[in-house]
Amino acid sequence: MTHLSFFWLSHDKDKVLTALRSEFSRLASKSISSGKIKLPPIPDVVLKIQKLCTLEGTVIKDVSDTLLEDPSLTAIVIRMANSVVFNRRNITCTDVLTAVSRLGIFRVRDIVTAQAIEQLKHSSDLNKECNALLRKSAARSREFAAVMTMICEEMIIECEDASLDYLEPEKALLTGLLADIGLFCLVNEYYDYLEQGNYLDLELAIYIFDNECNATSYHVLNHWQFDVDFLAVATNKNSTKNTEHPINYIDIARIASHLLMFRNKDDAIEEHDIEITLEGAEALYTLSNLTNSQFNNRIKETLRSSGL
Numbered sequence: 001m002t003h004l005s006f007f008w009l010s011h012d013k014d015k016v017l018t019a020l021r022s023e024f025s026r027l028a029s030k031s032i033s034s035g036k037i038k039l040p041p042i043p044d045v046v047l048k049i050q051k052l053c054t055l056e057g058t059v060i061k062d063v064s065d066t067l068l069e070d071p072s073l074t075a076i077v078i079r080m081a082n083s084v085v086f087n088r089r090n091i092t093c094t095d096v097l098t099a100v101s102r103l104g105i106f107r108v109r110d111i112v113t114a115q116a117i118e119q120l121k122h123s124s125d126l127n128k129e130c131n132a133l134l135r136k137s138a139a140r141s142r143e144f145a146a147v148m149t150m151i152c153e154e155m156i157i158e159c160e161d162a163s164l165d166y167l168e169p170e171k172a173l174l175t176g177l178l179a180d181i182g183l184f185c186l187v188n189e190y191y192d193y194l195e196q197g198n199y200l201d202l203e204l205a206i207y208i209f210d211n212e213c214n215a216t217s218y219h220v221l222n223h224w225q226f227d228v229d230f231l232a233v234a235t236n237k238n239s240t241k242n243t244e245h246p247i248n249y250i251d252i253a254r255i256a257s258h259l260l261m262f263r264n265k266d267d268a269i270e271e272h273d274i275e276i277t278l279e280g281a282e283a284l285y286t287l288s289n290l291t292n293s294q295f296n297n298r299i300k301e302t303l304r305s306s307g308l
Contacts, residue, residue, distance in 0.1 A: 024200045025208045032215045040184050042116040045070040050224050053109045064100040083307030085170050114177040126191040129202050145176030146302040147256040154283035175233040175249050182216025
């Protein structure tokens with residue numbers, strides 16, 4: 001199965017095979033396997049927070065003090081801490097210490113990383129084609145994340161015995177936003193490859209991105225020590241091995257991908273098999289039967305209610 005976040009691409013096996021034989025594909029694969037793929041150039045504050053999250057002695061004040069070094073990220077964290085998705089008790093906070101305390105240090109790390117990557121996708125100064133691809137990726141990531149959140153919320157509502165209370169719509173949102181983080185690295189590698197005087201047709205490059213995005217996303221998120229749920233969604237591989245829980249975030253991501261393929265009338269849906277629980281089936285049925293206008297409005301409302 002291809003990468004979840006590339007449900008919007010048309011697939012052609014012959015082109016994939018051609019792309020896989022290209023020099024750029026071999027270079028990208030080598031960079032990934034050796035761990036030398038370039039990481040996204042995110043702000044120092046985000047890197048500091050990621051580092052703090054790996055240290056045992058880190059406390060909330062350490063993260064909030066670091067966050068204050070970047071006023072724009074501070075404002076985003078406070079806004080999201082007060083959003084419907086992240087503020088279940090509906091208690092408004094106005095200071096960063098309270099916001100970090102409410103969210104937790106790892107959730108703050110997830111938020112600032114996702115926000116930094118989205119900003120990079122919109123502000124990158126590569127060539128016209130690469131910039132357009134990154135902007136499209138940013139839009140699709142938001143859509144995918146919103147649909148994951150919607151499915152997670154529907155499943156919790158449909159569950160009658162609270163057995164899905166461990167699921168968090170806010171985590172579904174963030175795993176979706178970071179699902180194709182490897183694409184940013186691959187597009188930059190492609191741009192550097194062209195700048196060195198080489199040539200590869202963009203259409204073929206996109207098929208390489210599709211093939212290599214799983215491994216690249218894993219490398220980036222694992223380097224930043226994100227948990228197994230983020231790694232599973234980014235690689236489209238269930239590595240959580242959690243038999244305690246009937247459904248994981250990778251299951252939600254696959255249902256979201258299936259739903260978007262259905263709504264986009266993607267022919268590839270015929271080969272897209274998913275395992276689904278009763279709650280998942282009911283959520284899929286509910287969201288599949290919305291009109292296009294209702295579905296798009298639901299996505300917009302979900303993004304608004306998350307503070308994005």
